[in-house]
Amino acid sequence: YHMHVSEQNVADLVLCDSPHIHPDFGLFSFTPRKIIFNETPCYVLKMFEDLGFVNEFMIKREVLARFILYVKKGYRDVPYHNWMHAFSVAHFAYLCLKNFQLVENKYFSNLEAMAYFIACLCHDIDHRGTTNSFQQQSNSVLASLYSSEGSVMERHHVSQTLCILNTEGCNFLESLNHEDYSRCLDLINHMILATDLASHYKIHNKQLIMATEGYHPKDPEHRYILACLLMTCADLSDQTKDWIETKRVAQLIYAEFFAQGDLEKKMGKEPANMMDREKASIPDHQLVFLKDCVICIFKLLANMFPKSKVMIETIKRNILCWEAAKIIFDKKALEGKTSYEVLS
Ligand SMILES: Cc1nc2ccc(C(=O)N[C@]34C[C@H]5C[C@H](C[C@H](C5)C3)C4)cc2n2c(-c3ccccc3Cl)nnc12
Numbered sequence: 001y002h003m004h005v006s007e008q009n010v011a012d013l014v015l016c017d018s019p020h021i022h023p024d025f026g027l028f029s030f031t032p033r034k035i036i037f038n039e040t041p042c043y044v045l046k047m048f049e050d051l052g053f054v055n056e057f058m059i060k061r062e063v064l065a066r067f068i069l070y071v072k073k074g075y076r077d078v079p080y081h082n083w084m085h086a087f088s089v090a091h092f093a094y095l096c097l098k099n100f101q102l103v104e105n106k107y108f109s110n111l112e113a114m115a116y117f118i119a120c121l122c123h124d125i126d127h128r129g130t131t132n133s134f135q136q137q138s139n140s141v142l143a144s145l146y147s148s149e150g151s152v153m154e155r156h157h158v159s160q161t162l163c164i165l166n167t168e169g170c171n172f173l174e175s176l177n178h179e180d181y182s183r184c185l186d187l188i189n190h191m192i193l194a195t196d197l198a199s200h201y202k203i204h205n206k207q208l209i210m211a212t213e214g215y216h217p218k219d220p221e222h223r224y225i226l227a228c229l230l231m232t233c234a235d236l237s238d239q240t241k242d243w244i245e246t247k248r249v250a251q252l253i254y255a256e257f258f259a260q261g262d263l264e265k266k267m268g269k270e271p272a273n274m275m276d277r278e279k280a281s282i283p284d285h286q287l288v289f290l291k292d293c294v295i296c297i298f299k300l301l302a303n304m305f306p307k308s309k310v311m312i313e314t315i316k317r318n319i320l321c322w323e324a325a326k327i328i329f330d331k332k333a334l335e336g337k338t339s340y341e342v343l344s
């Protein structure tokens with residue numbers, strides 16, 4: 001693995017005790033993006049320990065510290081799909097494990113819980129800020145590797161995760177017995193693949209049935225579908241925070257989308273509307289995304305875990321904010337302003 005992390009940073013992280021955990025850190029309303037970038041590795045280590053995995057699986061703190069720093073280094077400096085996105089997604093996994101007591105209430109085994117947290121942390125490693133369809137369109141190396149199976153980027157994120165685990169001094173799972181080790185990698189693989197939104201639409205109906213008819217913990221398909229639901233919720237968890245956060249995240253996402261659109265234009269390709277800074281109507285697109293995708297997923301989560309009902313209210317409030325914003329965006333469009341200019 002060509003990346004490198006300084007052993008000084010590893011030593012500092014092993015000794016890190018600096019930030020006391022913020023009192024609201026365990027609440028669904030907490031916004032993990034407010035954590036100072038340089039303190040995030042320490043928070044990941046603290047979440048990992050707080051979830052009991054270090055003791056349960058006899059994990060060496062130094063090896064885990066090195067793994068976390070390699071994962072962080074594996075993310076690129078793109079507007080949205082960067083380390084802070086991974087950190088916020090892992091924080092949401094931490095919130096679900098703690099607030100829903102997924103292990104205590106037998107929804108997840110300890111191994112599944114650890115795989116869930118790790119998959120969230122690693123689910124977008126080495127993202128280039130471009131979509132799966134762009135990989136195909138541009139005949140990227142990743143497309144040549146994975147396009148026959150689909151979920152091109154997600155397969156690359158899995159591959160990068162395995163590369164880091166196989167890097168000297170990073171395999172914190174080495175203390176697991178052979179069966180747990182291969183089961184954990186299999187779980188991480190399926191959980192990361194589940195973050196391809198196109199895949200989510202394929203199993204949404206099964207999730208609806210599970211959420212309405214009841215969860216059967218002994219049914220392996222239910223365990224798989226629940227893991228997929230929890231991955232998608234974590235990936236979209238920015239949408240369950242207050243409006244200021246939601247608006248700021250939209251700026252980051254559209255910065256990425258429009259950069260891809262600009263690239264496609266340079267390549268002589270016609271970008272999709274949501275990627276075209278001249279054509280995209282951000283409020284309209286976000287209203288469709290929130291009403292047709294985000295709120296449906298979190299309603300399923302609320303069916304299974306009533307404690308997450310508060311997030312439905314937050315998403316509804318964000319929808320109202322986008323409805324109000326739409327009026328302003330449409331007025332500014334008449335003055336010739338693009339919606340990205342209005343959003344910024
Ligand atoms: C706020 C917000 N808006 C978003 C608007 C749109 C899309 C999006 O990928 N749409 C689709 C629409 C159809 C069917 C599939 C495949 C493609 C064609 C593209 C999905 C994602 C959005 N998204 C994400 C997000 C979640 C997972 C992966 C990547 C991203 Cl960017 N996280 N936050 C947001």
Ligand SMILES: [Mg+2]
Binds near residue numbers: 123
């Ligand atoms: Mg992704």
